[in-house]
Amino acid sequence: MRAIVTEKFGGPDVLVEREVPDPSPGPDEIAIAVEAAGVNFGEIMMRKGHHPLALQNTILGNDAAGVVSAVGPEVEGFSIGDRVAASLLGRDGSIRGGGYAATAIADPSRTVRLPDGVDAAEALGLIIPGVTAWFLLHQIPEIQGRTVLIHAAAGGTGSQAVQLAHILGAARVFGTASNKDKRALVRELGAESIDYGQNDWPTRVRELTGGRGVDAVFDSVAGETAAGSVAALAMGGKVVLYGSNSGSPPVFTPETWRAIGIGLLSIQGFTNLYNLKRPELIREVMLKLMDFYVAGRLRVELSRFALADAAGAHRALQARQTRGKIVLVP
Incomplete structure (x- = not known):
């Protein structure tokens, strides 16, 4: 599959498009054919090597949305063909990434089905930014x-x-x-x-x-x-x-x-890292935000970039040239 790989730490140009093996879900994981991947400020810090979890030769991307393409044998509640959005974290809150790619692996506890009529890219405006804003305001x-x-x-x-x-x-x-x-x-x-x-x-x-x-x-x-x-x-x-x-x-x-x-x-x-260790709570808030969106109470503003132009998306975010959630699309 095609993916954007961070081969070394540095500026946006270290994000390069490569052909990599297709990932396979584990027994309790699902694979998502990515229709949209989120770009977050934390990924800039990872790309620079300024994040404690930064790794070279990795695929960034902490949230993705699309269609379930494979399901592990222990997974319940999701089937191939489901339209979903997911925060690409482990069940324990660890950052796994992998969103800047044609296929991403997600934990079902971090995944929600998309209501009818909700665009994959728009859903990503709720998954990380919306959840962060929710807990932030509750401070x-x-x-x-x-x-x-x-x-x-x-x-x-x-x-x-x-x-x-x-x-x-x-x-x-x-x-x-x-x-x-x-x-x-x-x-x-x-x-x-x-x-x-x-x-x-x-x-x-x-x-x-x-x-x-x-x-x-x-x-x-x-x-x-x-x-x-x-x-x-x-x-x-x-x-x-x-x-x-x-x-x-x-x-x-x-x-x-x-x-x-x-x-x-x-x-x-404030950091959301502690809340991220509570997948049931995060999922509850994600669903609440989806309900607000479907009811017309929340609007999602997007800045869209092609997946191949992930470096351009990083440059624009650093230069504060974007509005709303930044997403990469195939």
């Missing part, structure tokens, strides 16, 4: 009636978080984005858009909230943006850090630390 004990700000709100996780914040009862949602096109999408999704490329964006947030600020900021950017996230908080507010898409860790000035103390503010880290 606030009671989001109902709160005012929240979501960074990178036109991205895969950010765009889902904006919509889910409304579903969960947030009173007001702000979303940051880096250009006019993305800010237009943020508004379409129901958030008030903020240009976080402007140095005074926290001041703008305070102006729009009558000087109060927001109850929570969900920050996947980090770097110098993190100090602005703190500056945008209301008294007693919280910043939830869940990534560093800027390429650098949070940068806090002495003024930031003073503001944290005076404002009774808190900073919390």
Whole structure:
């Protein structure tokens, strides 16, 4: 089969198309003829060798959707021909990858059937970004009636978080984005858009909230943006850090630390790795998000690339040139 292989660590050009043997499912696994494979920021870190689980001579891709092409003898509940989407993790939460290929192997506990009318690529906008956004928003004990700000709100996780914040009862949602096109999408999704490329964006947030600020900021950017996230908080507010898409860790000035103390503010880290060790819970949330999507309550924005252009997809994601979930299609 054709697959995109990371033969060494480095830039996008290390992603090369190769002919590799077809994988076979184990006794308790299924094989999926891939119609769409997701591209996630963590895979950029793996490609660079900056991820603890990064391996050379491997096929990246942590989520895929398509048609079941083979079923192990111990598998129950799935048959050849089923349309499915899967998170390509082991039952224990280990990252296995393999999505950037014609065929991927999945654990049934990490797999859901696609409802009629749900496109394989669109389903991937829910599998990793939607699930991450769901658990991310639940880091606030009671989001109902709160005012929240979501960074990178036109991205895969950010765009889902904006919509889910409304579903969960947030009173007001702000979303940051880096250009006019993305800010237009943020508004379409129901958030008030903020240009976080402007140095005074926290001041703008305070102006729009009558000087109060927001109850929570969900920050996947980090770097110098993190100090602005703190500056945008209301008294007693919280910043939830869940990534560093800027390429650098949070940068806090002495003024930031003073503001944290005076404002009774808190900073919390978040990773979905612990939840990923609970496949039944993850699957429950995946199905819930599918229901929201079928009911028209969630929208999925996509940036599509050909599988052979996986390197181009990585370049575009790094350069923040994409909207929503990035998918590779045959």
